[in-house]
Amino acid sequence: YTLTMTDVCTGWTECIAIANRGQIAVRNAIEMVHKRLPFPLLGIDSDNGSEFINHVLHAYTQEHGITFTRCRPYKKNDQCHVEQKNGAVVRPLVGYARYEGPEAVAYLNRLYRVHRLCVNYFEPSMKLVEKIRIGSSVKKVYDQARTPYERLLPLLAQEKQQVRRTFYQTLNPAKLRRDLEDLEMGLRHFAAPTPSPVCCAPGNTRNVTIAGAQQSTRNVTIAGAQQSTHDVTIAGAQPGLIMGGNAYGQDA
Numbered sequence: 001y002t003l004t005m006t007d008v009c010t011g012w013t014e015c016i017a018i019a020n021r022g023q024i025a026v027r028n029a030i031e032m033v034h035k036r037l038p039f040p041l042l043g044i045d046s047d048n049g050s051e052f053i054n055h056v057l058h059a060y061t062q063e064h065g066i067t068f069t070r071c072r073p074y075k076k077n078d079q080c081h082v083e084q085k086n087g088a089v090v091r092p093l094v095g096y097a098r099y100e101g102p103e104a105v106a107y108l109n110r111l112y113r114v115h116r117l118c119v120n121y122f123e124p125s126m127k128l129v130e131k132i133r134i135g136s137s138v139k140k141v142y143d144q145a146r147t148p149y150e151r152l153l154p155l156l157a158q159e160k161q162q163v164r165r166t167f168y169q170t171l172n173p174a175k176l177r178r179d180l181e182d183l184e185m186g187l188r189h190f191a192a193p194t195p196s197p198v199c200c201a202p203g204n205t206r207n208v209t210i211a212g213a214q215q216s217t218r219n220v221t222i223a224g225a226q227q228s229t230h231d232v233t234i235a236g237a238q239p240g241l242i243m244g245g246n247a248y249g250q251d252a
Contacts, residue, residue, distance in 0.1 A: 002090055002108070003029045006082045010151040011127070012037075012120050013085050017099075017108035023054040031060065038164060039152060043067035047079055089119060093184070097191035104190040111183045114176060120148045122173045 001021055006013045014033045018025045034041050044061060046052035048070055061068040071078030093115055099108060126142040133139075149168060153161055 002094070002112075003033075004082055004085055004090060005030070005033055006085045007039075007148070008081050010039075010148045010155070011125055012039075012148040012152060013089055014116055015090060015112045017105045017112065019102065019105050021049070021051040023051060023056040026051045027056045027060050030057070034064070038160070039156065041066055043069065045069045045071065045079075047071050047076075048073055089115075094187065097188070097194075099187075099190050100192050101190070107183075107187065107190055111180070111187060114180050114183060117171060118173070118176050118180060121168060121171055122176070123147060124150070 001018050003016050003018055003026065004013065005015075014037070016029045016033055018029050030044070041064070044057075044066055046068075053070065058068060060066075076083065093111070094108065099105075124145040124147045126145045128140060129143050130141040131138050132141065149164065153164060156164065
């Protein structure tokens with residue numbers, strides 16, 4: 001599974017691979033992200049999954065003075081910021097294969113450590129500022145495209161700004177991109193084999209009554225299931241401004 005945490009204010013995004021969705025694994029992953037964030041973690045806004053709504057994570061937020069809120073039941077758009085990152089950041093990077101085992105988790109985290117630098121320091125994005133309705137159409141107004149690093153910098157204290165600038169100067173985007181491509185090429189070796197479709201043996205048919213039809217029955221051949229994918233949602237945190245988090249099957 002991948003735990004995705006994104007800052008609503010700046011768009012700063014962190015991803016971390018976890019072996020399962022247990023409350024201890026999720027709590028430890030959030031703690032790791034908490035330590036490497038370049039700003040204070042003031043709040044976590046999660047979905048309603050049991051991986052978040054539990055006494056372990058509640059105790060952690062109480063201990064560190066973090067505001068802990070959750071979205072409304074069955075209102076997935078409450079997590080729209082992090083859901084967008086799942087599609088724009090995680091899926092294009094790791095695809096739809098399934099990765100299993102501790103080696104795959106460790107390798108994914110190597111990949112995410114490089115990718116976070118590319119996304120947060122070198123990939124600008126626009127934020128929706130306003131919607132204007134003109135008759136039956138809606139005009140959307142966006143701000144100037146900036147990277148999460150550029151959005152974050154003015155919000156930091158002077159000494160922390162200098163630390164970020166110094167670190168930014170050490171980054172080589174071309175080298176980061178080459179390293180990322182090399183890691184992506186190696187990721188496929190950890191993908192679980194895709195089961196091929198299984199067909200029934202000859203003669204393995206059943207009589208099925210079609211509901212709603214007048215006593216109509218047909219012979220239907222039962223075919224094996226294709227690869228089943230599993231998608232879950234986890235939630236994460238934000239700066240002084242709050243993060244939506246999301247974790248879903250690896251599958252991702």
